[in-house]
Amino acid sequence: MKTKTLMLVLAAGCVSASAGLALAQNTTPATPPAPAPQKKELQKSPGGPVKVEPKTPPVAAPPVKAEKGGGPSEAEMQAWMAASMPGEHHKHLDAIVGSWTADTKFWMNGPDAPADRSMGVMINSWTLDGRFVRHEYTGSSMNMPFRGVGYMGYDNIAKAYTGMWMDTMSTNMMTHQGQCDADHKVFTMTGEFKDPMGKMIKSREVITLVDKDTHTMFMYHTEPGGKEMKVGEIIYKRTTPENAAKVLKEMEAAGAAKGALDKGKDAKTEIEKKAKEAAEKIKNGK
Numbered sequence: 001m002k003t004k005t006l007m008l009v010l011a012a013g014c015v016s017a018s019a020g021l022a023l024a025q026n027t028t029p030a031t032p033p034a035p036a037p038q039k040k041e042l043q044k045s046p047g048g049p050v051k052v053e054p055k056t057p058p059v060a061a062p063p064v065k066a067e068k069g070g071g072p073s074e075a076e077m078q079a080w081m082a083a084s085m086p087g088e089h090h091k092h093l094d095a096i097v098g099s100w101t102a103d104t105k106f107w108m109n110g111p112d113a114p115a116d117r118s119m120g121v122m123i124n125s126w127t128l129d130g131r132f133v134r135h136e137y138t139g140s141s142m143n144m145p146f147r148g149v150g151y152m153g154y155d156n157i158a159k160a161y162t163g164m165w166m167d168t169m170s171t172n173m174m175t176h177q178g179q180c181d182a183d184h185k186v187f188t189m190t191g192e193f194k195d196p197m198g199k200m201i202k203s204r205e206v207i208t209l210v211d212k213d214t215h216t217m218f219m220y221h222t223e224p225g226g227k228e229m230k231v232g233e234i235i236y237k238r239t240t241p242e243n244a245a246k247v248l249k250e251m252e253a254a255g256a257a258k259g260a261l262d263k264g265k266d267a268k269t270e271i272e273k274k275a276k277e278a279a280e281k282i283k284n285g286k
Helices: 002-024 074-084 088-096 241-283
Strands: 041-043 050-052 098-106 116-127 132-141 144-155 160-167 174-180 186-194 200-211 214-222 229-239
Touching: 088 144, 088 200, 098 132, 098 241, 116 144, 116 241, 132 241, 160 186, 174 200, 229 241
Parallel strands: none
Antiparallel strands: 041 050, 098 116, 098 229, 116 132, 132 144, 144 160, 160 174, 174 186, 186 200, 200 214, 214 229
16 A cells, blocks of 8 residues: 555656746746726725725636646546556466365376376465565475476556466476467467477477366477477376465475485495406406
8 A cells, every 4th residue: 555655656756847948948928918997996095095096816827738748647646556557367377376286297207208207395475565466386306306486467558467487497487478368368478499409499388277176287298390290298186284384394305315325336246346346456466
């Protein structure tokens, strides 16, 4: 509310400043019509009659309009205010706000190869007074820790849903734009990005609100001159913040255990390697 009030005060200040600027730039008011002649009256005094001049009624100054380039008009200010406020399209995103478990599948080596499957947790929350939904994902990918952050909102000027995404598997920032269906249940977002080999990849994401506790995201990529292929799918199930925290702890413990196991395997391999080298030296009489 404070932000809205401040913006209104600033808007009013802009309009007042524009009017003052117009006056300073040789804006000449119209000459007021001459008042009708009035009879001069005589006022008696001890020294004789005294002439009394009739009073001229005050004339209101004409309204001053801001000249071209002197600042935004009232219509422009109203348009900016309307464009800055969240509306009904933003409310449709409320369905994905909350804590979610994520069952993910990604096809890194083509649709015919086995999928890389993992679990994760997504926390979606409103930010900037209901203008954007912030995504915060924690999970794993290809047996490595994976984290991602993104935002989704609705652009009142472009009249489209917009999204952006960043994660620990890349240094680029992916952006998407799209629309939802008439029932506000299916959001189709499109964009493109450059892969490490320099190819421009077209991307399409389809987010479907299955019910109040389930939504899905299917991802498709199209390489230059190729056909669109499904590269990933995520099934989100609503959970409580407490359970989401528990899942994250379990994932952290599992990651630590796997790390210890991998270190043990590496140590075992190194021991076997040294033992083999020692046996070769003995065999060769060294």
